[in-house]
Amino acid sequence: MKYGRVLLEDVEGYVPGEQPQTSDVIKLNTNENPYPPSPRVIEALQSVSVNALRRYPDPVSLNFRAACARRYGLPNADWVIAGNGMDEVLAMAVRTFVDPDDAILTTYPTYTLYETLAQLHGAHIVEVDLDENFQLPEAFFETPARLVFLTRPNAPTGVAVPKGAVERLCESFDGIVFLDEAYVDFADAHCMDLVQQYDNLIVGRSFSKSYSLAGMRLGIGVAQPAIIDEFLKTKDSYNMNAVAQRVGKAAIEDAATLEANTARIRATRGRVTNALTELGFEVPESQANFLFAQWKGSPSAKTLFESLRDRGIFVRYFNARRLDHALRISIGTDAEMDALLTALGEMIAPVRA
């Protein structure tokens, strides 16, 4: 493109998971929540006034941020930045804390968007391979960078590193530690309390999974006020629309719905992990709302992925090193998971028989 940046010539951008347009499929490929969001969300949406549409929204999303602070026991809204999805918070973190040509550290495997964001900014991504149990190796703590993205629980493995590893990282890393807790509401422990202790830690949260609000694009970053001040400089002038701000506030104030939905998903996760293991998959203990089902048998994982798709069951397959022998399967309703297990059983049984 004649007027384009050289930087972008080889960039393809982030490729999101497939979104089938028909509604009669079983969608276990993008880690959405199978259960509806809080009834308060629906109320908030239905009660948006004409004036809220007509007027500019609060540019700094104060009511939403204050509600998040209350929920997490933080002093006030100065500890929270709101984003148009956590993806926007991630992009802002790169623009706010990384100079072009700086290094950004992350693990392999992890969320592939980090690499895209680094490329777009002209920064270098440094990936350190997780060990064979998908835990952090020593090299990870010894690699210098301006910013580190650590996903806990990680995607697409579902494995959470110990909280002690996060503390160690905050202490030893000379730069910003962005802890991506997109899936942490499905985990046994989170690290939100550490932001009061470490001045270089940002904890990111998403409303897409545990709050069933992927469609609304809601995410936050939680950190000490000096960090949030920097975000406020670089964020888009009005980055959150009025509807998202209201919906986000309604969602975070309804802890009961969150807990009920995540408990159901955790229960299903346990049951499906066992069933997949019985079918011969190797499934690391997941702390997220998906399973990383490794399959070394025949037919190949890729064939299983394609066959499931032919039956209208969408899971995620990554054609990449250390991942191409596995399916990433989001936890849906029990009925959806039963359909998946039945289908897999039928595909695998003839081979095993």
Added chain:
Amino acid sequence: MKYGRVLLEDVEGYVPGEQPQTSDVIKLNTNENPYPPSPRVIEALQSVSVNALRRYPDPVSLNFRAACARRYGLPNADWVIAGNGMDEVLAMAVRTFVDPDDAILTTYPTYTLYETLAQLHGAHIVEVDLDENFQLPEAFFETPARLVFLTRPNAPTGVAVPKGAVERLCESFDGIVFLDEAYVDFADAHCMDLVQQYDNLIVGRSFSKSYSLAGMRLGIGVAQPAIIDEFLKTKDSYNMNAVAQRVGKAAIEDAATLEANTARIRATRGRVTNALTELGFEVPESQANFLFAQWKGSPSAKTLFESLRDRGIFVRYFNARRLDHALRISIGTDAEMDALLTALGEMIAPVRA
């Protein structure tokens, strides 16, 4: 901030117009539309399904972009990029077409966000002063840069440069021409047709003013597909939420509401221009939904601004060169404008008497 970028040390970020929290004020300070949006917008909002909330939205906003293309007589959605407000399209344009250290050309005065965006990107803003009639001087056509932001009609003056000047710029400028048509639905002529002719032109549109949707953050950039392809690389993964996509489509498909509301505002604009002129203001012919009311008398424009504010009437005052003798007054309802005119009359009359 210990981990911050040197680049951001002196950045204050964009300062939006004041948003009073009480509802019993007359708000003529941020160019919002006093009339409600299309009834189809309300319908679209009320009919958002639980699945639309729960699932990821279309990452490329295809239905919304296709509706925009139809509306403007363009071949298809490949000619349109959707933004979370036109502000996001502006920010994307900088990131997509400007390298840090490049120059961005604009006029003075104009929308101050351009300078903020340049700063945040590490680019240089080059401002060329408009002439005494707020038209483009020769120097503007002779200044090299990577990208130019031209607002037509301009803010805060309301003056539109001739369409021929835009054509001349597209022909002579060696870089991307971003024509910001945020206010063009209130003008006599627009330049949307020029995108088929010039491969370096991006026409930006906002839904905040003419569509009464400032709260929804909706904007677009229209350009030839090679330019849109570059935007698609750099945009956030899911930059538009599901509600905004639906609302935007509903709004742009209702041309009748747009035309009715803009016609009312244009009629009020003419009447108020005359009344302000009679009061002694000098008001350049506005093609936008606001007036640039220049006041060289006593009390000063700043005092008028403050006195209006004390009476609960908010207008915009810019403490800046060439602007500090004027009030920027958004066009509200006829009743709101009558209240403004009465108040101004009372403040000015004792001095003139």
